[in-house]
Amino acid sequence: MVPKLLIGGRIAQGIGAAMLSPAALSVVTKTFVGEERNKALGIWSALGGGGSAIGVLLGGVLTAWAGWQWVFYINLPIGVVVLIALSRMLPAELPVADRGRLDVPGAVLVTAGTGAAIYALINAGDWGWVSVATLSTLAGAVVLYAAFAVVQRVVRSPLMDLRILARRPVASGTFMILVATALMIAVFFLGSFYLQHYRGYGALRTGLLFLPVAVATIVGAQSAGRAIGHQGARRIALVGLAVAAAGTGLPALANGPVAVVVGMSVAAAGIGAAFVASSTTALAQVTHEEAGLASGLLSTFHEFGAAIGVAVVSSIAAASIAGSDGSGFSRAFTFTAITAAASAALAAFVVPAGKPANHAGVPIH
Structure with missing residues (x-):
C-alpha cells in the first residue's frame, strides 16, 4: 500500500509542477523586458537550480532528524504560505478568450512517446x-512523436503550435535547457548515490555536502543574468557548458568525495549559467501573446531533460549503484563531461550570435 500511495503522491506532485512551472516563467516573461528580463531570468534560473540543490540539503536534514516522511509533510505548510503570498502579489489579468477543447489525442501521443523513450x-x-529491445522501443517513441506532429497540424485546437520550434532562438533555447537540466539532474543523482551508497555517508552529511553545490548554482546563474546583456547568450552558453564539462570531468579522473563535491560545485556554476542562456535565448524575442506557449515548451524540455539525465546515467552507473565497484560512477561522470563538452561545441553554432534585445521585439524566424 505504501509504495502505491508514494507513487500516486509523486504523480500528483508532477501534475502540479507541470502546471506551475510554465505559469511562473510566463509571469516573468510578461512582466519584464530587455535587460530587466535578463536579470529576472537569472534570478529564476538561480532559484530553480539552487532550489534543487537546497532540496537535497533540506531532504537530508529532515530525513536525519524527523524521518523521510517529513520530506512530503513539509510541502503542505510551504504550499499554503506560497498560495497566500501569490494571491496577494501576482497582478490580476483579464480573462483570455476560449481556445477550444483540450487536445486529448495529442496529449496521449506525446505522453506515450516520452514514456517509451x-x-x-x-x-x-x-x-x-544496441539491443533489439532498446532500439525497437526508441523507434516506437519516434513513431509516436511523428504521429503527435501530424495530429498537431490537423486538429482545431492543437496542444502545441510546433511552428514556434522552427525559430532558431526557440529551438536552440529548448535544446540548451534540455541539456542543462539533464546535466544538473545527472550530477545530483550521481553525487547523492556516490556519497550515500558507495561511501556510506548518512542523509544529513550528504545533504550538507550539497550546500556548496547550491551556492555555486545560484552564483553561476546570477552572474550570467548580469553578464548576458553585454556578452550575449552564445558566449554565456559556451562558457557555462565548458565549465560544466570541466566540473564533471574532475570526479571522472580523480576518485574520492572531495573530488566529487568540488566537481559537482564547479559543474553547478556552469549549469546555472547555461540555464540563463537557454531561457534568455528562447524567450527574449517572443511576443507577449506567445510567452505562455514558449514558457510551456521550455518547461516541457526541462522535465524531459531531467528524465533523460536520470535514465542515462543510472544505466551507465547501474553496477556501481547496486554493488561496491566504483568504476560505474567514473564512467557516468565521464559520459556527463563528454556530453557537456559536445554541447558547448554545438552551442557555438546553433545559438544565435549577438546580444539580447533591450526591448520586446517581434519573433525572428
Missing part, C-alpha cells in the same frame, strides 16, 4: 544499448 533509456543498461 524514457523506458528504453532506463532499461538500456540491462537490455544493451
Whole structure:
C-alpha cells in the first residue's frame, strides 16, 4: 500500500509542477523586458537550480532528524504560505478568450512517446544499448512523436503550435535547457548515490555536502543574468557548458568525495549559467501573446531533460549503484563531461550570435 500511495503522491506532485512551472516563467516573461528580463531570468534560473540543490540539503536534514516522511509533510505548510503570498502579489489579468477543447489525442501521443523513450533509456543498461529491445522501443517513441506532429497540424485546437520550434532562438533555447537540466539532474543523482551508497555517508552529511553545490548554482546563474546583456547568450552558453564539462570531468579522473563535491560545485556554476542562456535565448524575442506557449515548451524540455539525465546515467552507473565497484560512477561522470563538452561545441553554432534585445521585439524566424 505504501509504495502505491508514494507513487500516486509523486504523480500528483508532477501534475502540479507541470502546471506551475510554465505559469511562473510566463509571469516573468510578461512582466519584464530587455535587460530587466535578463536579470529576472537569472534570478529564476538561480532559484530553480539552487532550489534543487537546497532540496537535497533540506531532504537530508529532515530525513536525519524527523524521518523521510517529513520530506512530503513539509510541502503542505510551504504550499499554503506560497498560495497566500501569490494571491496577494501576482497582478490580476483579464480573462483570455476560449481556445477550444483540450487536445486529448495529442496529449496521449506525446505522453506515450516520452514514456517509451524514457523506458528504453532506463532499461538500456540491462537490455544493451544496441539491443533489439532498446532500439525497437526508441523507434516506437519516434513513431509516436511523428504521429503527435501530424495530429498537431490537423486538429482545431492543437496542444502545441510546433511552428514556434522552427525559430532558431526557440529551438536552440529548448535544446540548451534540455541539456542543462539533464546535466544538473545527472550530477545530483550521481553525487547523492556516490556519497550515500558507495561511501556510506548518512542523509544529513550528504545533504550538507550539497550546500556548496547550491551556492555555486545560484552564483553561476546570477552572474550570467548580469553578464548576458553585454556578452550575449552564445558566449554565456559556451562558457557555462565548458565549465560544466570541466566540473564533471574532475570526479571522472580523480576518485574520492572531495573530488566529487568540488566537481559537482564547479559543474553547478556552469549549469546555472547555461540555464540563463537557454531561457534568455528562447524567450527574449517572443511576443507577449506567445510567452505562455514558449514558457510551456521550455518547461516541457526541462522535465524531459531531467528524465533523460536520470535514465542515462543510472544505466551507465547501474553496477556501481547496486554493488561496491566504483568504476560505474567514473564512467557516468565521464559520459556527463563528454556530453557537456559536445554541447558547448554545438552551442557555438546553433545559438544565435549577438546580444539580447533591450526591448520586446517581434519573433525572428
